[in-house]
Amino acid sequence: MLDPILDVSPNLGLDTLLLLPVLVALETILSADNAIALAAISRGLPTPELQRQALNVGLVVAFVLRIGLILTAVWVLRFWQVELAGAAYLIWLAIQYFFSSDSDETEGSSSHHRFTSLWQAIPILALTDLAFSLDSVTTAIAIADEVWIVLLGATIGIITLRFMAGLFIRWLQEYVHLEDAGYLAVALVGLRLLLRVVAPQAVPPDWIMISLIALFFAWGFSKHTESNQI
Secondary structure, X not given: OOHHHXXXXXXXXHHHHHHHHHHHHHHHHHOXXXXXXXXXXXXXXOOHHHHHHHHHHHHHHHHHHHHHHHHOHHHHOOOHHHHHHHHHHHHHHXXXXXXXXXXXXXXOOOOOOOOOOHHHHHHHHHHHHHHHHHHHOHHHHHOHHHHHHHHHHHHHHXXXXXXXXXXXXXHHHHEXXXXXXXXXXXXXXXXXXXXXXXXXXXXXXXXXXXXHHHHHHHHHOOOEOHHHHO
C-alpha cells in the first residue's frame, strides 16, 4: 500500500531518511486491522496476564519473521503461492470468526476462546502478522538500496503494533461492533492479496482500501456496550 508514497523519493538519500516518519505513520494507520486481529486472538487466552505474554512473545516471533520477509522480499515475490497462502489464511480467519458456532460465548466475550496454553496462541499471532506483512512487502523492493530504512520502520512498526493491540483488547470489551469491523477488514486484506495473485488488474487502489477500512472502524466504534453506556 505504500508504493505511491515511495515514488516521490527516487534518490534514496536524505529523502529516504525523511520518508521514515511517513512510512511509520502509514504502517500505524494500516496496521489497525492487524492489531485488532491480534487482540482478538490473544483474548482466546483465559487471563489478562497470559494475553499480555502472548502478545509480547508472539510479536517477537512475528518481528523475526517480518525481518526475514523483508530481507528475502525479492525472492519471495517470485512465488505467487506465498501470497495465495497469506490470502487464504486471512480469509480463513474471517470465515472462522463469522461462521464459528461457539455455544459457550457470552456477552462481551471473544469468539476465540479456544487456547488452553500460551504456546498455542503464539504461532497463530506470529502467522497472522506475517500474513498481513505480505500486503506491504513491496516496500522492501521499492527501496532495496536502503534496506536498513525498511528494517528500522519494521522495528518501530512492530512496537507500535504491540501497543495498539493492547489498546484493542480493552476496546473490544467496550464497543459492540468493533470485533466484527476488525474481521471485515481482515477479510478485505485477504481478498486484496487474493486479487494480487489471480487478477492483478482488479486490485483496488490504496485510497479505496484505506477508505473502506476507515468506514469499518467508524462503524466499529459507533456503539458502546451497555455496561459502558451507564
